[in-house]
Amino acid sequence: MTTDFTWTRAQFQLPEGIVYLDGNSLGPLPKATPERVARVMQPEWQNLLIGGWTKAGWHMMPETQGDRIAAMIGAEPGHVVVGDTLSIKVYQALAAALALRPERRVILSDTGNFPSDLYMAEGLAETLGNGTRLVTVAPEDVAAHLTEEVAVLMLTEVDYRTGRRHDMAALTRKAHEVGALTLWDLAHSFGALPVDLAAAGVDFAAGCTYKYINAGPGAPAFIYVAPRHAGAAGTALQGWQGHEAPFAFDLGYRPASRVARMRVGTPPVLQLAALEAALDIWEQVDIADVRARSIALSERFIAGVEARCPQLRLASPRAPEHRGSQVSFHFSEGYAAMQALIARGVIGDFRAPDIMRFGICPLYVGEPEIDRAIDTIADVMAGCLWDRPEYKVKAMVT
Known part of the structure; x- marks a missing residue:
């Protein structure tokens, strides 16, 4: 299958005159x-009422959509389930992995990991109260700190700030050599680059669907449990939907088989419907084509910005194979500069302390958008157009 990027662009509702380079934070609205x-509300909810759980298939959406995602990330069928938030899925996966290595006490991560993952690990360690602790090291030092003390290696494959990419297969292999398990956060990988969890030997993974996948604000996350752990993985959050027979309403918990045990509460049907529409687009896409085009556009973007904006310093790895599908630059007034860009129709975002971040999403971004973004950035920087009081007042969401 060869991806038709003219077709993919036509599937999205993008505001006129906007260059959207923030799909790595929130993807735009698919037209479908x-x-x-609306179909979930009318006729399904309106006419079927509670019957929609069975007749419209609402109850099984976390698993049917989990299988669709599994096919996109190299996971085995029946080992991905959708629901809840990414933080909750990271917590579940981490708790399950720690329970499988009860004699070990170290969770190893890196200082570039997304803070919520680290907060979840700290909170879980405190809850366990058995001496489990989180250890963070510089991203480039992770392999050297994989020892027989480590129970779980917990990493985000692509750094949310710089786009730096870990070698998932190599680090998973190294972790297994010392008897540790792995948990990979795919938030900035899924929909950005090829992922093959089974081939890499990953133990647990979690990811979100509101970034590159375009399932909408608050769209549900997913969790992967490798087949070899599926029957033994504890659930930590023993919600009724993860019960072997949820409608038996037993007072005691019996986990469902395989990854279905990682379901927690009632599925968010409206959000799952939005995810379904987004997956319809992705099933017409070859991720290898997306990756190749992302690299070409990113290289064009970096070359253009560096040639015209000496004030900006590349924060992302220079080699494309070492980064995801975003490009970041350091600038001391990065927040104000980003506000100036947004005011001129080029939307990226800012990450503290000084990073201007631009997502390169080929499904709806092409050479014209990249060139316009370069021109606008150059104008803002050359004219110090960011140096206005209104651009320096930080909003709650940056």
């Missing part, structure tokens, strides 16, 4: 999503 979500 409003109708798909």
Whole structure:
């Protein structure tokens, strides 16, 4: 299958005159999503009422959509389930992995990991109260700190700030050599680059669907449990949907088989409908084509910005194979500069302390958008157009 990027761009509702380079934070609206979500409300919810759980298939959406995602990330069928938030799925996966290595006490991560993952690990360690501790090291030092003390290696494959990419297969292999398990956060990988969890030997993984996948704000996360752990993985959050027979309403918990045990509460049907519409687009896409085009566009973007904006310093790895599908630059007034860009129709975002971040999403971004972004950035920097009081007042969401 060869990806038709003219077709993919036509599938999205993008505001006129906007260059959207923030799909690594929140993807734009697919044109099919409003109708798909409306169909859940009318006729499904309106006419079927509670019967929609069975007749419209609502109850099984976390698993049917989990299988669709599994096919996109190299996971075995029946080993991905959708629901809840990414933080909750990281917590579940980490708790399950720690329980499988009860004699060990170290969770190893890196200082570039997304803070929520680290907060979850700290909170879980405190809850366990058995001496489990989180150890963070510089990203480039992770391999050297994999010892027989480590129970779980917990990493985000692509750094949310710089786009730096870990070698998932190599680090998973190294972790297994010392008897540790792995948990990979795919938040900035899924929909950005090829992922093959089974081939890499990953133990647990989690990811979100509102970034590159375009399932909408608050869209549900997913969790992967490798087949070899599926029957033994503890669930930590023993919600009724993860019960072997949820409608038996037993007072005691019996975990469902395989990854279904990682379901927690009632599925968010409207959000799952939005995800369904987004996956319809992705199933017409070859991720290898997306990756190749992302690299070409990113290289064009870096070359253009560096040639015209000496004030900006590349924060992302220079070699494309070492980064995800985003490009970041250091600038001391990065927040104000980003606000100036947004005011001129080029939307990226800012990450403290000084990073201007731009997502390169080929499904709806091409050479014209990249060139316009370069021109606008150059104008803002050359004219110090960011140096206005209104651009320096930080909003709650940056």
